[in-house]
Amino acid sequence: MNTEIANAVNAADDKAQYDERAKRLLGHKSILAHILVDTVEEFRGMNPRDVVEYIEGEPKIGVVPTEPGLTNINGERVVGMNTENTEINEGTINFDIVFYVRMKDGLSQIIVNVEAQKDMPTEYHILNRAIFYACRLVSSQKERDFVNKKYDDIKQVYTIWICMNMPEDSTDYYYLANKKVLGNCRWEGKQDLLNIVLIGLAKELPGQDKKHELHRLLGALLSKKLSQNEKLNIIEKEYDIPLEEALRKDVSVMCNLSQGIVDDTKAEIILNMFKKGYTLEQIADVTEKSISEIEKIVKKEPAME
Numbered sequence: 648m649n650t651e652i653a654n655a656v657n658a659a660d661d662k663a664q665y666d667e668r669a670k671r672l673l674g675h676k677s678i679l680a681h682i683l684v685d686t687v688e689e690f691r692g693m694n695p696r697d698v699v700e701y702i703e704g705e706p707k708i709g710v711v712p713t714e715p716g717l718t719n720i721n722g723e724r725v726v727g728m729n730t731e732n733t734e735i736n737e738g739t740i741n742f743d744i745v746f747y748v749r750m751k752d753g754l755s756q757i758i759v760n761v762e763a764q765k766d767m768p769t770e771y772h773i774l775n776r777a778i779f780y781a782c783r784l785v786s787s788q789k790e791r792d793f794v795n796k797k798y799d800d801i802k803q804v805y806t807i808w809i810c811m812n813m814p815e816d817s818t819d820y821y822y823l824a825n826k827k828v829l830g831n832c833r834w835e836g837k838q839d840l841l842n843i844v845l846i847g848l849a850k851e852l853p854g855q856d857k858k859h860e861l862h863r864l865l866g867a868l869l870s871k872k873l874s875q876n877e878k879l880n881i882i883e884k885e886y887d888i889p890l891e892e893a894l895r896k897d898v899s900v901m902c903n904l905s906q907g908i909v910d911d912t913k914a915e916i917i918l919n920m921f922k923k924g925y926t927l928e929q930i931a932d933v934t935e936k937s938i939s940e941i942e943k944i945v946k947k948e949p950a951m952e
Contacts, residue, residue, distance in 0.1 A: 668901040669763050670743045672868055673809070675897070676702050677888045679746070682761060685818075685861040686807055686844045689750055689757075696887070703747040703756070742780070757803040758784055763869070766812040773808060774821065777843045781806045785840065805842045811869055813847035816862040820844055855885065868898075875902040921945050 672678065679702055680695035690698050744761040760780060767773060784804040793800035821843040825834075852866045852873070853859035867873060867881040878898050882888045920930045927938045 665901065666763075666765070668897055669869055672894075672897045672901060673761055673763060673865075674744050675894050676705075677891075677894070678864075678868065679744075679759075679761065681861060681864055681886065681888075682807060683748065683759070686846075687748075687757070687759070687805060701749045701751070703749055745784070755802075757805060758788075760784055760804070760806040762806065762808045764808060764810040767810055773810065773845065774843070777806050777808055777821075777845065778841075781841045781843055801837070801840060803837065803840055803842065805844065807844040807846065809846045809848065809865055809869075811848045812850055814849065815847065816849045816853055816859055816866075817847035818844065818861075873902075875899055878902070918945065 673682075676699045677695070680698040683690045683698050683702075684693055684695050685691075690701070742760055743763055746759055748757050748759055750756065762777075762780070764773065768776070781804055784806060785801060788801055792802050823838050823841055825838065846862070846865070848862055848866050848869065852870060853863050855863065864881070864886055867878050870878070873881075875898055879890060879895065882894075882898075883890050888894075921941075927941050930936070930941050931938050
């Protein structure tokens, strides 16, 4: 039983590390620039290499509070990965990636949040959570990006959700809309203040075409099937993204973790089949493992007490 607990803990740790590395991989400016070009109208049609310079500061891995008044610790305003936003009597909200982006006018800024989900959540509707995050990104600006009643200084926010293992590739935008009921009064304000983008990634990597350009890049980055060389080849040759050492390392570690998770899953399946009386030949046929590999996995299993 202790061995089973240890294996479960190790598997959970591998998955946690995989999720963390996925966020780090998405958090590279060269990758974020591609996301911005496809989701933010200001940058549509631009070369992602040119968009990189508009991302302010470096997205960070760690805990940086977005509580009003605390974000400017050490003079830093950029909110990093795994950022926490804590309010009195409320739980802690973890943002995967949050960063400021300077607009082309050189003066105004937007705040962008990128979230990665390995599949569609079942315990809640993802749109509801996205709306909550968008609202939080607005309200957390109080006393940091605007003070007192200067509501015209609120920055536009984007919360972009990347959901893997979907039935098909998809992109959906949600934003504020006006429905005239009576009269023609013009109400001033930023109707584009809240922006939600939901990106669905199919299990299979799409081919090369303009419509699926972002989906192919994100799908390749987050794929558990592609090898390290296959990923790097797509990143560099298809998207002209410089293969800096940090990016190479994140891709390498993620591939290793992914393979470990796949191997652990297959080992669990093999052991369950063996305990239920399947022959080694039957297990080999289902798992596409050799009989010798299966024997090694079975022999590692401690005898039941």
